[in-house]
Amino acid sequence: MNNLQNIHHSMPIVSQVPILYVIGLVLILFSIGLIGVLSRRNVIVIFMSVEMMLNSVNLLFIAFARLYGDLGGEVMVFFVMAVAAAEAAIGLALVIALHRNYKTVDMAEVAELKQ
């Protein structure tokens, strides 16, 4: 155990970015994604924006995991990636069903239910 710690300490620290910078970057990426979701009309582009938001959260998990030297955050990232893949499979299936009936993936034209 001691040896392991010594090895770890003797390794050069390549870069130490302050956590607040990372949080700033995460919030910027998250906001760009959110604006994309709210302003775009193409379903595929909206979905891409959501993926971007998910990945910005992953970045935050990794940053905190490194700050506290805790593996939990990195484990969480794997869960997020796996779930995002499952979501993408179902979402794209829904988009295909939508396109069969509407012949478009533009959310502005998908408005059967407006009164």
Next chain:
Amino acid sequence: MNLFSINDLIATAPALVLVTGAILILLLQIVLPKFRLQAAYGVAIAVTAAAILLLVTGIPTSWQAAGATVQILPPIGTPVPLTEAFNRHVLFSGFVSEFSLLILIALLLLLLNSRRLLAELDLNLVEAYLMMLFSAAGLLYFIAAQDLITLFVALELSSLPLFVLAGWDRHSKSSNEAGIKYFLLSVLATTFLLLGIAFLYGASEGRTNLNELFYSLSRQPQSVRFAPFLFGILGWIFIYAAIAFKTALVPFHGWVADVYEGSITFVTSFMASLIKIAAVAVFFKLVMNTPENHRAIVQPVLMVFAVGSMFYGNLTALVQTNLKRMFAFSSIAHAGYMATLFIFPVGSALLAEIQKEASAALFFYVAGYAATTILVFTVIAFLETGDGEKRRITLEDLKGLGKRNPLAAFLLSLGALSFAGIPPLVGFFGKLYILRVLLGSGQYILALFVAINSLLAVYYYARIVFHCYWDYETEGEKLTGSALRSPAAWISGMALAVTVIGLGLVSSPVLRYALDAMVRFR
């Protein structure tokens, strides 16, 4: 850190039984291709009943691995020691098992109707039962989750099948729209949940367990200048927002009307009952686990959710003519009533007592709400499918229904009157207990808002009853709807009607029973 043992599986047995049933349905498709629909229906009902039985009776101690602490499933109705499983990722308390029971019973009642309703629309596919079982299993884990990682995965397990169910009628444009809208907004809510979890993880120096989180965060100085405290506040707000989306509370209600109307009515009743039960229970649990110093700042957000939902839901429902849309908005209003119980006075000495009372009142309200919702949407579903094709039901269509289809008119009126809070029915007692908790903890303004909204709501619920029985003037084709012809659907309909009438009459023993069971839940 102990290793995985058989006790973990025993503790989560009801959810595992549901998952096993779902996998069995998949296998039976290959083994019995001719009878696969009947087999799927039978298996789904059997495993749900088995899960209820397991939850009510508990599991014999002799099944447990040696050398374990108390790992038995908490039997319903008794103050129980907490049962932990999977390294404290899952925790069973009286609160959790009560709400799990509610979910399973609601699932059983829905499944009894399912075959007939899906067959009427020519949508009776094996996968529907599969999706419902997976989703319900996810909800059981969602309620029991004590770790934010498990909470997230369980939420996704319950949501992913639901995206498919929302778009189940794949040849119908409105169902497509409902599916895609529910999917996109749900995924957006998931990102909020994750951002919240990430901030709490950062605020507490790398903790995700709710209990550890509570003790770590409650030691922080209450100052926004202290960065981890700020992260904590942000974390709670984002998590609340995500769960408020699932509960359909006001700033996150945009999807409700479209998705409830667009999905086939059977799926709507699944969303309005099961998902709401679970989301409300988890929301309450999260509020319980928010330490006092954070709650002092986050509380106004909850206030906005509760008051906004009540007023928006009721005022919008007043002007609706489409029956499904009206009940969608009324479900927002009911979520608002429930959310008033998430608000406790800050710094009260009697906090533990108030929280206990609030949890019991919440349980009672949610039970009554779920029974009434399933009743109302089941009747709507049967009315829609009667003429061979699906149609939208408006208030106009109800005129004179009392003569043409007395049973449907009676059940629909019963549901509407219970929602409105007419005395002998369950809805009245639910509101009464909410008001009692609010007045008991000194939140008079909130109680006033609940009272005003109950009065507002009477108008549009009474309109339904009026159209059914007193207003026969109608032009155009007359709606009759099918009677509840299949025996299973009849049983389910009657069980719901009896619940709506009877639960109100036995309300005080039920409430005491719930109070006893919910002694500890943190």
